[in-house]
Amino acid sequence: MMKPGRFPLMVAAIGAPVLVLSACASDPREGYSFSKTFADDIHTVHVPIFENTTFSRGIEVELSDAIVKEIQRSTPWRISTGERSSATLSGEITDSSMRTISVARDSGLVQELAVTITVDFEFIDNRTGKLIAGRKSFSASDTFVPALGVGDRMETGENATIQRLARDIVAELRSVW
Helix, strand or coil: CCCCCHHHHHHHHHHHHHHHHHCECCCHHHCECCCCCCCCCCCEEECCCCEECCCCCCHHHHHHHHHHHHHHHHCCCEECCHHHCCEEEEEEEEEEEEEEEEECCCCCCEEEEEEEEEEEEEEEECCCCCEEEEEEEEEEEEEECCCCCCCCCHHHHHHHHHHHHHHHHHHCCCCCC
16 A cells, blocks of 8 residues: 555656656757757867968967867767768868947046957868858857056957857757757
């Protein structure tokens, strides 16, 4: 004989997993999914240094390095060199700019600046030559404070923007999304 109050607990213990699993879908656009978000058939990725058509020298090396580190950190893929890799992620930095966010009322000096970097990139399957993902005029921005007292250097803002852009580019390589 079952004790009073046990039946609702037993129903909840069995029913909860059934409800959770019924909410899952194989396609993430249709609900929760346990499927992988990066392509299974890609095992290695080649990331050549991005081209840079701006006057900001050196950011192409920093961006390419940040993308490699982000791929290693957040994807199942390994970094490879050359044509033997499953896919290649290449791109071009098309714009690098700064704009004033805030100015001190009393002195007129810039207190906060935003750095924006814009790129075009392509993620190509080396086995088929097919474009997997690509974006034109893809940009990211971040701010820094060059004002007295804090005195962030311009490189601080560029580095923060590069890190954000690398995360955003790798996130665009997700499959099915």
